[in-house]
Amino acid sequence: MAIDSLQAATHAAVKLQNMYRSFRDRRKLADTLIAELWGHAIDFAILNISTTFFFECLNERSSNTRWTRIGFNASMVGRGFSEDDEAQILAFQHWIEAIDPRHRYGSCLRLYFNQWYRSNVGQPFFYWLDHGAGKEIDLTECPRKKLKKQCVKYLGxxxxxxxxxxxxxxxxxxxxxxxxxxxxxxxxxxxxxxxxxxxxxxxxxxxxxxxxxxxxxxxxxxxxxxxxxxxxxxxxxxxxxxxxxxxxxxxxxxxxxxxxxxxxxxxxxxxxxxxxxxxxxx
Known part of the structure; x- marks a missing residue:
């Protein structure tokens, strides 16, 4: 499972890097920035694989469907980036807020993500948080009641x-x-x-x-x-x-x-x- 997750993360990272390649060429990004984008791509891929959204797609025949959905999540945080060479996307710690269907406040959600990451239970993050081993965890820094209440409105x-x-x-x-x-x-x-x-x-x-x-x-x-x-x-x-x-x-x-x-x-x-x-x- 760990090997499959690493391969999946690498696969998704390559796709995300390809998505950013045209921006790199036009803006002539420095090598350090390319390395940063690659790191974010890996992190973003792992984050997606850790969601129920990805978890529910594992039994689909075509892996292309899974990567298409990851690409859709990536497009949420990058929407509009191609319109301006100097546009800024969300800081990485708030990507998790954007891909959460409920858009729970990223600063709170990240505390639970860190707890999940340390637990290494082998369950997708959102599944762990809402249905799995982490559903009863109530952090002092951000009680469940607060996490549930603080959902950021995303305008249409x-x-x-x-x-x-x-x-x-x-x-x-x-x-x-x-x-x-x-x-x-x-x-x-x-x-x-x-x-x-x-x-x-x-x-x-x-x-x-x-x-x-x-x-x-x-x-x-x-x-x-x-x-x-x-x-x-x-x-x-x-x-x-x-x-x-x-x-x-x-x-x-x-x-x-x-x-x-x-x-x-x-x-x-x-x-x-x-x-x-x-x-x-x-």
């Missing part, structure tokens, strides 16, 4: 339209209602955090973060982005921008792309505060 195309914003006359406004974005609230009560992503096609989506329920991964259903972070706005005028996103972990280049987008669309960035990055933002 129609739902996504409700979160789309555009720039009009230097202000950020809702694409449909044309209401100005206003996130500044009174001093009383907890502060609501507003998050954003930009799709590889250049569409801007903004919404309220709700931990364990609505995150950066929600907007594009785990797909690739070219910018992600948080912001504050007063009657459409941007006051603060940060590249905080644990799901995508964007760099300074991602922030600069977003700032360039705003400048090109007439947003005055004079006086706009650039927030510090919080590594625990998600």
């Amino acid at each position: 195309p129609i739902e996504r339209n409700q979160y789309e914003y555009v720039v009009a006359e230097g202000k950020i406004v809702h694409n449909q209602s044309r209401h100005e974005l206003h996130t500044i609230e009174g001093s009383e009560g907890p502060k609501t955090k507003w998050i954003f992503v930009m799709s590889p096609s250049g569409r801007l989506y903004i919404g309220k973060k709700e931990k364990g329920k609505f995150h950066h991964s929600s907007f594009l259903a785990g797909g690739a982005t070219i910018a992600a972070g948080s912001l504050e706005a007063k009657h459409g005028f941007v006051k603060l921008i940060s590249r905080n996103s644990g799901h995508y972990q964007p760099g300074d280049d991602s922030l600069e792309r977003f700032l360039s987008f705003l400048r090109e669309h007439g947003v005055n960035l004079v006086g706009v505060q650039i927030g510090k990055v919080n590594e625990d933002s998600d």
Whole structure:
């Protein structure tokens, strides 16, 4: 079984590497990045083989069906990547959230994944978690009740339209209602955090973060982005921008792309505060 799993993982990794090859050629990726992609491909393949999704396909006559389904899972976290050479996919620790049919919050789900990995029981991860030897495990860091409750919403195309914003006359406004974005609230009560992503096609989506329920991964259903972070706005005028996103972990280049987008669309960035990055933002 171990040999079969290793062969299966290698097979899937080769297919994933082939999928990334065109991006490598166009972007002239360094050898270190290719090695990183290969490592992620192996990890992703093992993760898929560890799911009930793969487990239920073992009796199918054609192995191509299994690899097609793994390719489908891979396309979820890479959707939109081909539209922009500089797009970012989900950080690997959140891939498990994207391929979970329930989209349980990746930070919580990963704790159970680590427990499963250490147990070496020989059962697929999601089967182990929901039906097998791990179904009674209740971690102190993330109780079962919390794991079950925190399911991240992944938007479909129609739902996504409700979160789309555009720039009009230097202000950020809702694409449909044309209401100005206003996130500044009174001093009383907890502060609501507003998050954003930009799709590889250049569409801007903004919404309220709700931990364990609505995150950066929600907007594009785990797909690739070219910018992600948080912001504050007063009657459409941007006051603060940060590249905080644990799901995508964007760099300074991602922030600069977003700032360039705003400048090109007439947003005055004079006086706009650039927030510090919080590594625990998600």
